[in-house]
Amino acid sequence: MPAILQRRPWLLAAAVAATFCLxxxxxxxxxxxxxxxxxxxxxxxxxxxxxxSKEQVEALKPGMSRQQVREILGTSLLTDVFHKDRWDYVFTxxxxxxxxxxxxxxxxxxxxxxxxxxxxxxxxxxEFVATLDTRKKSGKVPPLExxxxxxxxxxxxxxxxxADATTTATNLPPLPAAYPPLEAAR
Numbered sequence: 001m002p003a004i005l006q007r008r009p010w011l012l013a014a015a016v017a018a019t020f021c022l023x024x025x026x027x028x029x030x031x032x033x034x035x036x037x038x039x040x041x042x043x044x045x046x047x048x049x050x051x052x053s054k055e056q057v058e059a060l061k062p063g064m065s066r067q068q069v070r071e072i073l074g075t076s077l078l079t080d081v082f083h084k085d086r087w088d089y090v091f092t093x094x095x096x097x098x099x100x101x102x103x104x105x106x107x108x109x110x111x112x113x114x115x116x117x118x119x120x121x122x123x124x125x126x127e128f129v130a131t132l133d134t135r136k137k138s139g140k141v142p143p144l145e146x147x148x149x150x151x152x153x154x155x156x157x158x159x160x161x162x163a164d165a166t167t168t169a170t171n172l173p174p175l176p177a178a179y180p181p182l183e184a185a186r
Contacts, residue, residue: 042096049077049091052105054122060107064114069107076107085109089119101131 052073059072069087076087089105105119123131130141 045096046092046094048093050074050089051091051128052089052103052122053128054124057105057117057122060114060117062114062116066109066112066114069114073105073107085111085115098131 050073056072060069064072073089077090078088080086080088085108087107087109089107090102091104092100092102094100103120103122105117105122107117108115126141126144129144
């Protein structure tokens with residue numbers, strides 16, 4: 001036996017224990033791996049760039065000024081110093097449990113007027129909202145606007161307003177006859 005093991009017999013025991021522990025790591029079953037994958041750290045949602053919807057792209061018309069394009073699409077993410085007649089709109093979103101999305105739109109100008117644009121096909125606003133909701137898989141997008149009938153449910157009736165006014169007035173303490181001066185008399 002080597003001299004070091006004769007002086008420190010615990011070192012041999014530690015080496016044997018480490019070998020068994022490392023061997024046990026290869027013994028993970030699919031069930032164990034599944035349980036460990038369920039316990040994952042939270043990953044931050046990363047959103048970069050400008051979201052451009054299909055409705056915004058449809059509003060672009062050749063001959064528009066740079067200011068009009070900026071009002072529709074917002075300020076471009078990339079403005080190249082060497083290509084002053086080109087604006088790039090890039091949008092990326094990375095979320096936990098969802099495939100990353102990336103969309104690009106490039107707008108070209110001739111002088112101060114819009115010449116053309118090209119890029120990926122953009123989703124409508126409703127389609128984009130549907131991709132953000134990962135809680136339910138129904139595929140239905142909730143309505144983004146309330147109808148007149150739905151709004152009428154929330155308008156207070158005149159009788160309710162009068163009843164609220166009288167009960168509030170009776171529940172309040174009486175007002176003082178005079179208020180003290182704000183500043184001390186000189």
